[in-house]
Amino acid sequence: MTAPALHHAFAKGHGAENDFVILPDPDGHLTLTPAEVVRLCDRCTGLGADGVLRAVRCAADPEGAVMREAEWFMDYRNADGSLGAMCGNGLRLLGRYLVDAGLHRPGALLIATRAGTRRVHVPDHAGPVTVDMGRPRLSGARGIQVTVAGRTWPAVHVDMGNPHAVVFLEDLRLAGDLRTAPTVTPAAAYPHGATVDFVATRGPHHLQLRVHERGVGETRACGTGACAAVAAARAHQPSPPLAVDYTADLPGGRLHIVVRPSGAIDLTGPAIITAQGTLGLTLPSKSGLPAGSRTWAQRGSGESETSPFRGNRAEHTR
Numbered sequence: 207m208t209a210p211a212l213h214h215a216f217a218k219g220h221g222a223e224n225d226f227v228i229l230p231d232p233d234g235h236l237t238l239t240p241a242e243v244v245r246l247c248d249r250c251t252g253l254g255a256d257g258v259l260r261a262v263r264c265a266a267d268p269e270g271a272v273m274r275e276a277e278w279f280m281d282y283r284n285a286d287g288s289l290g291a292m293c294g295n296g297l298r299l300l301g302r303y304l305v306d307a308g309l310h311r312p313g314a315l316l317i318a319t320r321a322g323t324r325r326v327h328v329p330d331h332a333g334p335v336t337v338d339m340g341r342p343r344l345s346g347a348r349g350i351q352v353t354v355a356g357r358t359w360p361a362v363h364v365d366m367g368n369p370h371a372v373v374f375l376e377d378l379r380l381a382g383d384l385r386t387a388p389t390v391t392p393a394a395a396y397p398h399g400a401t402v403d404f405v406a407t408r409g410p411h412h413l414q415l416r417v418h419e420r421g422v423g424e425t426r427a428c429g430t431g432a433c434a435a436v437a438a439a440r441a442h443q444p445s446p447p448l449a450v451d452y453t454a455d456l457p458g459g460r461l462h463i464v465v466r467p468s469g470a471i472d473l474t475g476p477a478i479i480t481a482q483g484t485l486g487l488t489l490p491s492k493s494g495l496p497a498g499s500r501t502w503a504q505r506g507s508g509e510s511e512t513s514p515f516r517g518n519r520a521e522h523t524r
């Protein structure tokens with residue numbers, strides 16, 4: 207049996223090499239299954255990415271519709287198919303895409319996420335994009351520890367709309383091989399898992415990071431991770447200055463973080479669209495043969511009959 211291909215437009219891009227597949231879906235016709243996201247993000251059999259950004263008008267999406275002040279909703283998925291609430295680099299890249307695609311004028315855009323609405327500033331020329339990430343929340347939880355390959359360090363719990371455990375190290379090589387996820391304890395502090403940010407201080411306002419992202423693995427950069435690191439670093443200071451600029455160096459590039467007097471954080475960095483085209487992916491069936499009906503289930507017309515992952519929706523609510 208031939209599997210009819212359902213084509214859909216895509217764009218691909220990155221923010222400091224944290225890379226994403228963008229699926230423009232203004233009218234909310236696509237329903238992505240976790241298996242489809244996993245396949246799309248696979249670097250051998252898909253396009254390859256740390257995550258997927260479905261761009262849908264708020265009015266056309268049940269989750270986006272409740273956030274009335276924004277026009278667009280960022281439906282963010284991690285590479286393992288799980289839902290994510292916030293993504294700093296993803297927001298900056300989606301802003302760049304919406305402007306470049308003529309779907310929004312340059313300047314200030316309000317984009318809704320599962321963690322609330324964020325303001326993105328996109329210049330009309332190719333250049334760094336800034337997002338107002340809001341105020342970090344430090345839970346004050348004590349006794350949090352991160353373990354990698356038998357070595358354990360204390361960690362700071364920071365909520366950037368998604369959960370982070372920030373570990374300060376003298377040397378980032380101490381974090382070792384991050385192909386295996388670090389263990390974070392107590393598990394009850396992170397009921398939906400955590401992104402772990404390993405941070406070395408390079409100067410008074412200069413941090414260096416390696417990040418193991420929840421639902422992805424070690425990534426080349428993480429926007430919420432860089433902001434969480436700044437928030438944790440300031441928490442160590444007895445009286446941190448009211449407003450200050452920080453630099454965060456990650457394997458994929460440099461991000462700039464400004465802490466405003468209100469405590470809200472602006473995150474700035476590169477946001478680059480690298481490709482655009484049309485998808486035609488098929489999912490393998492349980493037998494390894496191509497799925498028999500369709501790859502992309504359309505909203506309102508039922509999910510793929512043949513997806514082995516149907517109903518197995520991994521979700522992170524925060």
Ligand SMILES: N[C@@H](CCC[C@H](N)C(=O)O)C(=O)O
Pocket residue numbers: 224284289290291292293294295296368369401419420421422425427428429430431522524
């Ligand atoms: N890369 C992101 C963070 C993405 C979300 C994370 N994997 C999660 O599950 O919370 C960023 O730039 O912030």
